[in-house]
Amino acid sequence: MHLIKHAAFAAAFTMTATSAAAQEVTLRFQHFVSPASANPTYFMQPWADAIEEQSQGRIKVELYPFMQLGGAAPNQYDLIRDGAIDGGWVIPGYQPNRFPEAEAMELPFMTTKSGEEASAAAWEFTQEFLMDDFADVHVIAAHMHGPGIVHKRGASVATVEDFAGLKLRGPSRPATLLLDQLGATPIGMPVPQFPEALSKGVVDGGVITWEMSPSLKLNELTDSHTDVAGDRALYNLYFIWAMNKDVYDGMPEDLRAIIDANSGMMASMWAGRAHDTGDVVGHELMAADGNEIAELSVAETDRIKALGEIVTANWIVEMDEKGFDGAALVDAAQGYVAGNIAQ
Missing domain, CATH: 3.40.190.170 (Bacterial extracellular solute-binding protein, family 7)
Known part of the structure; x- marks a missing residue:
């Protein structure tokens, strides 16, 4: 009888340990638009899926639209910095004069009508001028939209x-x-x-x-x-996709590497390309109506x-x-x- 109990306990413990190993980190990312809009559809969700797949389920990224975790869109940067959320989408320009150098990318006729091209430029500009401004968060991508x-x-x-x-x-x-x-x-x-x-x-x-x-x-x-x-x-408008610095730093090294592999220039261009894709769809829907x-x-x-x-x-x-x-x-x-x- 005791052997059966011990066996049952061991089996339960093994299942619990296996489940825990399968998912080590849950990241709650928040944004302020419809999940059906372009960036969530063509960048955020595919990005989250890629992170989960490449980590073999050890990282789960949950996306919350419409500021469902609380706060207002202009305060998104602070919500990430302070750990109220693990990560999210930020428009620095929603806090005028706080990140003044970023405005250079937003000046009239600065960018082409390609969100992907503009986003590649935005990432390079960010690396040269803005990383000190964003030092209290972990920047994953910096991007622009289309026209x-x-x-x-x-x-x-x-x-x-x-x-x-x-x-x-x-x-x-x-x-x-x-x-x-x-x-x-x-x-x-x-x-x-x-x-x-x-x-x-x-x-x-x-x-x-x-x-x-x-x-x-x-x-x-x-x-x-x-x-x-x-x-x-x-x-144009400048965005960052970022996460809480302590959360990122606290992840196991191999899991941070997966975030890193889906960051930087490739992620920035991916986010910009999402807007290009959505622009085609949006234009067609407005015309069709x-x-x-x-x-x-x-x-x-x-x-x-x-x-x-x-x-x-x-x-x-x-x-x-x-x-x-x-x-x-x-x-x-x-x-x-x-x-x-x-x-």
């Missing part, structure tokens, strides 16, 4: 003058500075607030990507979608570029006053973008 589009109620904007007086949502300080130069009334807000602001008439429209349009129901909340001419994006799809003329785009150059020149002066070399930051960002344009 930012003007979405609004009513007819599309066709000239610079059409922006006058429009209340337009902007995601970052460089974007709102450009909207101001265009004569619009810029209203900075995180993406989760945009649909409600549209539905209540707080804004007439805003700038955001094609890929986010379906999940935000911009086919219902707006009537027109306008891009600039050429291969440069009106604006009968909304107006427009592109500004080359002449009007050139007028906007000239206003963008004013934004950049003012930004350089502002950065110099803060003790940074603004021109060097812009030159570096331009150089990294140029170096990653597909030939």
Whole structure:
């Protein structure tokens, strides 16, 4: 009888030990958008699946959309740093003036319309200028999205003058500075607030990507979608995919190696490519719903570029006053973008 009990206990212990060995680490990553949008669909979930597969189940990555673990999108960096969550998606620009050097990548017409190319440049720029800014988290990837589009109620904007007086949502300080130069009334807000602001008439429209349009129901909340001419994006937005430093440092070395193998340039380009994929889908869905799809003329785009150059020149002066070399930051960002344009 005792032998049976001991055998049963040993079997139970073995099963428990095996289960524990099978999953050593659970990482809770949080973001602030729909799980059906491009980055969660084409980057975050595949990234989580790759980590789990390559670790043979020893690492499990749980993804929580819509800030389900608590907090607000602008505070995501601090939630990761403080260990409230293990990792997540951060838009540094949601905290204006906290990470000023990152804004160089977000200046008007800085990047091409390829999220993958822009993200390769963003990773290189991050390595040179931003790792000290993000020293209290573990950066996995740094990336950009595809082109930012003007979405609004009513007819599309066709000239610079059409922006006058429009209340337009902007995601970052460089974007709102450009909207101001265009004569619009810029209203900075995180993406989760945009649909409600549209539905209540707080804004007439805003700038955001094609890929986010379906999940935000911009086919219902707006009537027109306008891009600039050429291969440069009106604006772009800088992101990091990061995890808590203590959590990363506390993982076994072989499991950290799996995170490392899915980090850096490859992960950054993967995240940017996710936006490119989603942009195609989003564009098609907006067009299929009968909304107006427009592109500004080359002449009007050139007028906007000239206003963008004013934004950049003012930004350089502002950065110099803060003790940074603004021109060097812009030159570096331009150089990294140029170096990653597909030939």
